[in-house]
């Protein structure tokens with residue numbers, strides 16, 4: 001069996017009020033181009049960066065939430081490269097001295113087994129501007145230039161696409177619950193890059209190549225690209241050919257990956273410590289920042305199993321949404337005196353669609369109580385009974401249709417008779433009305 | 439000497455306060471003089487029409503809102519900044535106006551002024567000589583009485599050296615004393631803005647005006663210059679003056695050495711005690727400087743990519759291209775550890791040299807430049823020779839220390855400057871010693887004959 005080896009780099013835009021190194025606002029969605037700029041984020045001669053401490057705290061929060069160590073000494077560094085959306089000719093980033101290192105996250109793979117994904121680093125950097133291409137022109141919008149960006153880099157620990165999906169979902173949820181980002185892929189808040197290679201049966205260590213999947217702006221496309229790429233690479237290797245290091249994108253029409261850059265160009269970023277900014281010293285804030293971290297979905301999941309004896313799959317689904325988990329726990333509290341068990345509550349909450357989910361714990365408990373007392377309020381069942389009553393009472397139906405709407409109560413009575421009084425009268429009436437009008 | 443153009447800043451302020459002269463009259467007299475004489479000196483690159491307040495000459499690497507700022511480079515020709523450097527806003531608040539943008543070596547890279555894309559500035563004492571650099575026009579403008587005072591920038595000596603060669607006072611503040619916001623970056627870890635003036639007292643006043651954090655330069659934090667923090671006031675009794683033996687070794691012109699030695703004798707006559715000290719890593723300073731500075735240059739100048747400032751990179755002059763290439767090489771993977779990292783280590787050793795030396799003395803005194811002003815064109819084809827002319831100013835720059843150049847005599851009819859280096863953030867002591875020296879000598883009263 002070929003073994004897929006996948007590493008992920010996730011970029012997430014922080015939702016600080018101000019940009020990373022200047023006072024400009026970050027909320028640039030749908031704003032007029034180049035209206036949220038100043039000398040610093042435009043890279044004008046003479047302008048200087050000034051570190052946004054709110055962003056640094058958020059970055060540390062992310063690091064701690066991912067079980068990382070905070071660096072004793074961390075530095076900003078310059079990543080030098082040319083691109084029109086990069087006004088200074090370098091990006092202020094981190095390379096040798098990242099803020100957080102050596103973390104991990106437990107992520108379920110396709111067999112639902114939780115495995116450790118090691119986090120290599122969590123570091124702080126700034127976003128670039130955006131190129132726009134109206135007609136045959138290229139225009140630059142610097143509104144996004146300098147927006148705080150955090151990069152989370154894993155070790156190549158993923159072994160299947162399912163696991164990558166679970167990781168990305170969990171990470172996005174963590175970002176939202178830490179209140180550091182909206183983590184919306186469609187808005188570009190969160191961007192994914194993957195390194196994919198496959199290791200032939202019986203071989204040890206990492207393969208001597210890796211294919212980078214880049215510039216894929218939808219999460220679904222990324223998952224398709226990874227799955228496709230694993231199969232493609234296995235086919236290539238099986239045919240006896242070699243794969244060299246290169247970058248690929250995703251063609252959604254053809255449903256295949258394609259070469260973007262043949263052989264990784266020897267990109268030398270000439271990193272060196274950013275002389276305009278002092279060292280970051282944040283280790284002394286560690287305990288304070290830790291206190292500000294709320295219970296996150298992965299922690300919650302463990303606790304629900306421990307506290308309520310839920311099966312881990314139920315706990316995972318309940319924990320993935322903070323609102324659902326709160327509804328569950330509130331309902332457990334309320335249901336206790338009424339003899340309703342956590343398992344009954346979790347079964348109810350997990351078996352209804354989001355649309356039909358009870359609004360609060362009161363509604364949850366009363367739904368369970370009703371079903372226990374035998375009241376029939378199942379829509380399908382009531383519909384069947386109402387249908388029978390309609391075919392059996394043509395005369396009543398006709399007088400209803402000719403305007404005598406009060407006869408509806410007689411029809412409700414028929415349904416009640418059929419269920420020995422256990423049908424929910426209000427629901428029955430609604431269903432009858434619906435059927436009679438159609 | 440009763441003409442307003444010859445007044446010091448302090449005298450000018452008093453005259454304005456006493457209503458002896460109006461701001462308009464003051465500016466007019468400077469404007470006339472510039473019109474008459476600057477064609478000889480070429481101190482200014484640009485003269486704005488509207489003048490107001492005390493006339494200051496501003497080095498063209500300092501950003502002035504609405505006034506073309508080029509850093510002496512063709513690549514920025516026509517660039518009219520939409521904002522003011524912090525120092526400019528602060529000077530405006532003190533009633534100072536910009537009489538002109540002064541010529542300088544391109545992006546402040548040079549020791550002679552000859553690297554300006556707008557023609558060389560000439561030394562007012564001898565128009566066949568260089569004025570020093572890179573704040574060439576600022577030093578020449580003050581020496582030629584084209585402005586009440588000037589601002590320059592100093593990365594490896596660019597305030598002190600031209601001040602020395604032009605016979606005026608030049609102060610490079612401690613790194614972090616003055617906000618660099620709005621100073622077009624050459625080497626960010628070294629650049630400092632400072633005054634070039636007609637007297638030490640003027641330099642002190644300008645430093646008071648421009649120093650202190652602005653929340654825009656992260657390396658400039660709560661460093662507002664406080665007056666009268668030094669223990670030395672009226673005489674030099676108890677002052678220990680360190681003489682680094684490395685600054686009096688081979689390479690120092692004997693005539694210049696004689697002038698410096700006389701100045702040191704004057705200091706001891708005034709009560710100071712001279713002690714010999716050593717700064718053992720001095721010989722590595724230039725090499726380390728040219729790696730660190732060039733590395734930062736290669737990155738700082740990447741933004742002039744032809745997209746937003748109109749001109750492509752072949753508008754850079756040869757010295758700028760040389761440093762970009764040098765720095766790009768020093769930062770390249772495979773060379774980074776051997777060059778950049780090594781140079782950074784040397785920098786720490788040089789800092790340590792000064793720490794050790796300052797345990798034995800209060801200030802360090804020596805020459806600013808190994809020679810007086812040289813002939814235009816003399817060193818322009820020999821960059822290494824040119825680099826060596828900054829041997830005495832570069833070490834203090836690497837250590838982030840304050841340094842003052844005070845006129846202390848003449849050699850071959852050309853000015854010689856005495857360099858007084860102080861402890862980190864101790865401008866007060868070097869200014870006090872400089873001022874006491876100045877009050878007891880007449881060198882600063884000498885004027886070039888234009």
Ligand SMILES: [Zn+2]
Pocket residue numbers: 019022023024036037038039040041042146
């Ligand atoms: Zn901005």
